[in-house]
Amino acid sequence: MKTTILERDNDTRKLKVRFEQDDVVHDRFVNGCYKGNTFDKAATDARIADVARGVAYKIGVGVVTNVVEQPMPEPLEAPAEPVAPTED
Structure with missing residues (x-):
């Protein structure tokens, strides 16, 4: 497992860390330690x-994997004419 600190925020005391194993890359925040x-x-x-x-x-158990980008769905077409509510 390779780890790389990407950034450190002294105000929040958090570090953004990259974890790499085999072909999986996982970024997450880790609390830094301070005295x-x-x-x-x-x-x-x-x-x-x-x-x-x-x-x-x-x-190893498949809970963390690489994120697969999904294409954005096509927007739905608007109806030709507005539909008026019906009275019962």
């Missing part, structure tokens, strides 16, 4: 490794 207001790289690396183990398992 007070100081970013703790060693603790954050350990947390990312824990998350990576869970992601690897989910990839």
Whole structure:
């Protein structure tokens, strides 16, 4: 499992991390570790490794897969004439 930190937001203390295994690429946010207001790289690396183990398992059982882009459906045509409500 290859992990890459894509971005870090010190305000929210979240990191966007990319997990790659075989041909599956999965991006998700992971909470960073801080001691007070100081970013703790060693603790954050350990947390990312824990998350990576869970992601690897989910990839293995097929829960996490690559997203397949679906084409947008064609819009429905409007009716030729508006349909008036009927009185009962």
